[in-house]
Amino acid sequence: xxxxxxxTLRGLLSQNAGQLNFNDFHANQFYHxxxxxxxxxxxxxxxxxxxxxxxxxxxxxxxxxxxRLKYYHGRSCGILNxxxxxxxxxxxxxxxxxxxxxGEIRFIQNxxxxxx
Numbered sequence: 001x002x003x004x005x006x007x008t009l010r011g012l013l014s015q016n017a018g019q020l021n022f023n024d025f026h027a028n029q030f031y032h033x034x035x036x037x038x039x040x041x042x043x044x045x046x047x048x049x050x051x052x053x054x055x056x057x058x059x060x061x062x063x064x065x066x067x068r069l070k071y072y073h074g075r076s077c078g079i080l081n082x083x084x085x086x087x088x089x090x091x092x093x094x095x096x097x098x099x100x101x102x103g104e105i106r107f108i109q110n111x112x113x114x115x116x
Contacts, residue, residue, distance in 0.1 A: 021084040057093040074115030
């Protein structure tokens with residue numbers, strides 16, 4: 001897999017062909033619109049910015065709780081694929097709920113709390 005280097009999170013998201021979810025962001029990979037699946041590298045402060053944006057979809061105080069996402073070492077659960085960056089807004093993330101939004105958010109928070 002080819003590695004692409006980006007200076008900003010915005011630049012990375014502009015090259016994304018689909019939705020960049022938490023699992024792919026955490027694994028440093030995404031589907032590039034012309035090159036297919038590639039790995040990526042971001043500066044540490046931009047990577048932290050991405051984790052803060054993703055944490056804001058799960059926690060009301062995402063700026064304080066982003067380290068739980070950053071240092072997550074558990075399984076790559078499918079429910080974490082539902083946390084993703086908004087496609088045209090580079091400073092927002094969202095969570096796509098199945099049936100029970102509140103229960104799923106609690107489950108994710110518990111998962112992140114126990115595996116960080």
